[in-house]
Amino acid sequence: MEPVIGIDLGTTNSVVATVRGNRVEVIPDPQGYRLHPSVVAFVPNGDILVGHAARARRHVDPANTIYSAKRLIGQSIKNPIVQLTLGTLPYRVEEGPNEQALVVVRGRQYTLPEISAYVLMHLKQCAERHLGSTVTKAVITVPANFTDAQRQATKHAGELAGLKVLRILNEPTAAALAYGFGKALDARLAIYDLGGGTFDVTVLSIRDKIFEVLATGGDSFLGGDDFDRTLVERLAAQLLEQSRIDLRAHLDGWAKLVMGAEQIKCQLSRDEAVAGTIHDLAQGVSGQGVSLDFEITRSEFEAMIAPYVERSLLACDEVLIASGQSPQALTELILVGGSTRTPLVRRRIAEHFRRDPQTRINPDETVAYGAALQGAALTAGASNPAEFYSLLLDVVPRALGIAIAGGYAEAIVEKNTPIPVERQRTFVTSHDNQTLVVIQVCQGESRKFTENAPLGTLTLEGIPARARGEAEIEVVFTVDTDGILHVRARDVKTGLATQARMQVVGAPEKRSGEVPSVNAPAVPRA
């Protein structure tokens, strides 16, 4: 039986799992780690390292060590929040064609799907080594609030890594599957998923083998990285006061501070206060290393991150309303993502949902676990035993709309519509002999077109020349089970297909079948 791997491609760390011998196994790397840093390091000798070996280079060679690629993938570089993110990254990013971000390392440009492909290749190789067989099929998870473009780019990364992507699966849905699989439940769950860079909340209903998402929502720019950043800023301000050194001008020192902040954050989840010294952040006037002595209490930290936590609770309210469930009607509250270890998050969410969260679940591994189960479900009866069958009914995370007169957007597919879904719209020409219709497509719920995220441009070509209003083109918008939009069109009068081309903003131009040109060993040689 050919294995299918489930991959949780995280902002900070990735996890890979598979179903083997009737159970789910989380796959370690050759050193035995089960959590693989989503970091790609380009070392001077031309080697490309991924995972722990790459992570170790973050403070040695920050300009050539790429992390947090998930924060940029499938997004327009013009997006103001992307611009804000870029300011915090120590590596170079340039604007490429079609508003996509390109990472520049050692004089060569890489697309974001290429960077993620290196991480995926590493995971694939870990799996192949662990299982002793070739792996070509995968289920890859993404945040539920990922846009169409982000999903397409992630799928593209999988293909570049030599994987057939059976499904792009929403992370909270994967967690629900991991929780409910094989239990013959009749339950309603809320999944609160706070990762490094994104936040999702999903309410779903489980009935035996059918997992039905009732509503989903979240914030694509909220996560543990924000907690780190507030800490970094506080430490940097303190250093400026103590030593008159502005670390924003010192790339290496800043990278060290970021890593230090991460550690402080994790320690504050266990201890009430943390004190210590971060050494050699920069060079002083006489060449001596500059250190920073710090002391920070948990309550101080909590005051700093409270606004972020409250923002997540607001999204929870919205999703609960949309799902038609009250907190009391829920059977279980499940926490996913490393950032849910933060005591303030646990406390506030328990108060908000008026119940204690389920804690038996490993917040780091549960998403990959669910992805492996979904891989097995999609191949149940073929490469996996029939008892692994389960059915996920997921939804569209954000409304899909088109631009209409007056600068408004008209929804084609509403938020929280079950997928796959298909919707028709008929377009009529507005000029005599018009042969081309261009339609702007967006994602988001705002009535004003520009307040939504631009998705791209749909072009209908080769329309037969007729008097205005005479040419009618019916467009079918389909959102598939990966949450990805497809478009087809036909001439209503002749019934013939009309050419419909969708160019997505922030996506690399279609270069089918191309693999990352550097076929370097992605697994560090042990």
Add this chain to the structure above:
Amino acid sequence: MAISDEAGRQAIKVWIEQQHAELDQKSYYQLLGIERGADEQRIVSAYYFMVARFHPDNYVDVLDPDTRTKLVSLYSRLVEGYLVLRNATKREQYAKLLEQGKLRFTVTDERAPRRDPDADVANASARRFFKLGKSALAGGDAKGALMHLKLALSVEPANATILAEIAKAESLVSGKGGK
């Protein structure tokens, strides 16, 4: 689930094509295989039963692209029917449409008679706070409502709809305070 033999694949293809051909002649009730008077529980269980038969994931690697497209159309229509019948207001409207001989609930049917009461709040985040405020108000939490509504107003200052709602919330808050 995978269907390995060719005869099985062919049978599924024929079945899907037949269902697809009849799609526009069926009401949502007929699609879900239920009576007009079916209660909510019956609708939900019929939906689950149909979903388990029609969901494209049950036919991975079995269908040619054309048949798959037809299956997605079929599935999508089932969901459409379910979403209408599950919603009491829409179900009532649908009953009227059926009397007029219409089998589908279209966007215009939905938009024309039932104007979105929150449509006066154009900005997405203002509307979001506005809705939260209204639901808090409905739940009797006037103070919470006031907070959300004021946030909405901060995004869309001088919006009459929001101001009216704030007035309601304020009268509740002061009414309680007065006792």
